[in-house]
Amino acid sequence: MLSRRWCVALLAFIGFASGMASGAEATRLRVLTSIPPLYCWTANVAGSLATVENLLPADVSPHDYQFRPRDLKRIGAADVIVLNGLGLEDWFARAIRANSKDAKKKVVHVADGLPEAVLVRHLPTIDVGAGKGAAHDHDHDHDHDDAGKHANPHLWLDPQIARHGVSNILHALQAADPANASGYATNATGYLAKLDALDAEIRTATATIRGRPVVTFHDAFPYFCRRYGLDLVGVIEEVPGTDPSPRYLAALLKVVRAKGVKVLFTEPSSNPRLAKRLADDLGIAVAELDVLETGALTPTSYEDGMRRNLAVLRQSLK
Ligand SMILES: [Zn+2]
Numbered sequence: 001m002l003s004r005r006w007c008v009a010l011l012a013f014i015g016f017a018s019g020m021a022s023g024a025e026a027t028r029l030r031v032l033t034s035i036p037p038l039y040c041w042t043a044n045v046a047g048s049l050a051t052v053e054n055l056l057p058a059d060v061s062p063h064d065y066q067f068r069p070r071d072l073k074r075i076g077a078a079d080v081i082v083l084n085g086l087g088l089e090d091w092f093a094r095a096i097r098a099n100s101k102d103a104k105k106k107v108v109h110v111a112d113g114l115p116e117a118v119l120v121r122h123l124p125t126i127d128v129g130a131g132k133g134a135a136h137d138h139d140h141d142h143d144h145d146d147a148g149k150h151a152n153p154h155l156w157l158d159p160q161i162a163r164h165g166v167s168n169i170l171h172a173l174q175a176a177d178p179a180n181a182s183g184y185a186t187n188a189t190g191y192l193a194k195l196d197a198l199d200a201e202i203r204t205a206t207a208t209i210r211g212r213p214v215v216t217f218h219d220a221f222p223y224f225c226r227r228y229g230l231d232l233v234g235v236i237e238e239v240p241g242t243d244p245s246p247r248y249l250a251a252l253l254k255v256v257r258a259k260g261v262k263v264l265f266t267e268p269s270s271n272p273r274l275a276k277r278l279a280d281d282l283g284i285a286v287a288e289l290d291v292l293e294t295g296a297l298t299p300t301s302y303e304d305g306m307r308r309n310l311a312v313l314r315q316s317l318k
Contacts, residue, residue, distance in 0.1 A: 029177040032078035034089045035062055036295045037156035038110060040302035041166050042082050044191035045173055049180045054297050055092065061269045061293050062089055072099050078106065080176050082169055085109030086119075087150035108172035110165030111155055118161065119151035120222040124234050128251040156292060158223035159199040159306065163192055198303050202228060202310050209317040213259040215252070217270045220291040230313075233259045236275055249278070256282060263316040265289045287316040 029050035033039040039054040046052050055074065056065055075081065075096055083089050096107060155161045170188040174181040210229040214221065218240040225232040234252050238244050244252070255261075256278075263285040266272040272286065279286045289312055292305045 029079050029173065029180075030077055031080045031082060031173070032074055033082040034084060034092055035156075035293055036297055037162070037292050037302045037305075038082050038084060038165070038169075039297050040299060041110075041162065041191070042169050042173075043299045044194075045166060045169050045184055045188045047183065047187040049183050049187070050173060050177065056294075058297050059294055062092075065091065067091070067095055071095070075099050080172050081107045082172070083107060083109050084153055084155065085111035086153035086155070088153035106176070108168055110168050111153070112168055114155070114161070114164060120226070121151050123219055123238065124222075124232050126234050126238070126248065126251045126255055128247050152219060152222055154220040154291065155223055156302070157221060157306075158227045159195050159202065160227060161223060162195050162302070166192060166195065194303065198306055199227075202306065205310055205314055206230070209314060212317045213261045214265070214317075215256060215261050215263075216265045216289060217267045217275060218291070220267070220293075221289070224309075230317075231259070233261065236264065236278070237270075243274070253278065253282065256284070263287050265312075265316075267291050269294060285316060287312050289313070 029046070031042055031046060031050050031052045033042050033052065033054050035056065036054060036058065039052060043052045053074065055071060056062060072095065076099055081096060083092060093107070155165065166188055170184055173184045177184070206228040211231055213231045213233045214225055215234045215236065216232070217235065218237045219235045221230075222232055224230070234255050236244060236252065238248050256264075261282075261284065264275045264279045264282075264287075266275045266286060266288050268288065268290055272288075275286050289309050290305050292302065295301055295305060298304075
């Protein structure tokens with residue numbers, strides 16, 4: 001049996017050890033992300049070296065988000081904030097500027113440093129006639145305040161652009177937490193290999209559907225389609241969150257018929273009624289592609305979502 005003295009010593013040691021653990025927890029880098037793909041990439045680079053949280057709940061789109069007071073606290077407490085950029089989270093960027101003195105220092109945009117030639121600035125051309133409405137600057141409801149200023153923000157749906165984002169995240173984590181720089185580098189190398197495998201898998205699996213015409217709900221897939229040789233011929237919502245005009249829809253239906261489009265793609269947070277009605281009129285199918293703006297917050301959710309989309313594309317475009 002342990003003597004009383006030993007018991008006291010043991011309890012003191014346990015207290016000391018748990019104090020160490022919570023101390024490590026307290027000093028661990030805190031990273032805040034905006035949307036699930038960025039959460040996923042950051043969680044993979046961070047591993048067990050940093051704490052990663054996503055600002056938005058898993059089921060809320062960046063389109064619809066309203067700030068809550070506790071979000072301001074999380075912004076203030078974060079050491080690094082990972083944003084997409086290109087106007088996707090201007091609402092977030094404004095709140096960061098208003099609530100954190102060193103905001104600029106702690107924000108990293110995954111889009112930073114991408115060459116201009118990589119960025120997509122136009123919607124697929126839908127000729128609505130009379131010189132109006134054809135290929136105009138991409139304007140998104142993520143970004144109504146700065147119409148036309150930004151390129152299309154949906155970079156994450158291209159796994160090779162994801163590599164660029166992961167590198168930006170790696171450098172930001174290393175700069176904020178130099179003691180763990182080599183650990184972050186090791187984690188990032190492992191994750192980049194997974195992204196390469198994902199890219200190769202999609203490339204191989206889409207070989208048989210290359211060149212097929214695609215119509216999506218909002219303009220989220222230009223980077224994906226360009227990467228894998230799909231022909232993005234139109235989008236249903238010319239301005240996301242706004243019902244398309246009858247004139248625009250008539251022009252879109254013309255394109256759908258002319259190009260032999262076989263399926264209209266909806267997305268999880270869209271109302272599928274409009275796409276369903278159009279598809280019924282045309283006698284074609286409806287299927288759902290996930291833009292990954294909402295969804296599970298796990299380290300594998302990005303790869304899982306991309307593979308689900310791949311399965312849908314192969315099934316509906318074969
Ligand atoms: Zn979007």
